[in-house]
Amino acid sequence: MKHITIIQDTDDIILLKTKVNEWINFNKLNILEIVDIEYSNTDTMYMATITYMEK
Numbered sequence: 001m002k003h004i005t006i007i008q009d010t011d012d013i014i015l016l017k018t019k020v021n022e023w024i025n026f027n028k029l030n031i032l033e034i035v036d037i038e039y040s041n042t043d044t045m046y047m048a049t050i051t052y053m054e055k
Helices: 013-027
Strands: 002-009 031-042 045-054
Touching: 002 013, 013 031, 013 045
Parallel strands: none
Antiparallel strands: 002 045, 031 045
């Protein structure tokens, strides 16, 4: 399993979810399965950690 963390320094989680979807679409040929996507935030910084299995 592999992990990637994407950080968005704003109070708008929609921008982070857009970045996550863009990353998944860009890398879909190398991804076997998305295991989990965890979102967290502190103040105005949002983070998404994607756990996935690579082909």
